[in-house]
Amino acid sequence: MKITVDQNKCIGCGRCSEICASTFRLNASGKSEVISTEKSDCAMQAADECPVEAIFVEE
Numbered sequence: 001m002k003i004t005v006d007q008n009k010c011i012g013c014g015r016c017s018e019i020c021a022s023t024f025r026l027n028a029s030g031k032s033e034v035i036s037t038e039k040s041d042c043a044m045q046a047a048d049e050c051p052v053e054a055i056f057v058e059e
């Protein structure tokens with residue numbers, strides 16, 4: 001599974017790391033970074049709920 005976050009779009013709201021702490025965390029710049037590309041339902045949910053659609057998930 002390939003998971004990426006567009007750093008230019010991310011506004012650092014923290015929603016993805018709340019929903020799926022095993023996959024996302026906020027980095028020192030306050031942007032989301034991917035810490036695991038393990039397949040997970042919560043990563044898909046985070047992509048759905050990101051307010052600026054910065055998360056891309058490919059099977």
Ligand code: SF4
Pocket residue numbers: 005009010011012013014015016017031032049050051052053054055
């Ligand atoms: S939910 Fe979207 S905008 Fe918010 S921190 Fe995650 S990637 Fe960034």
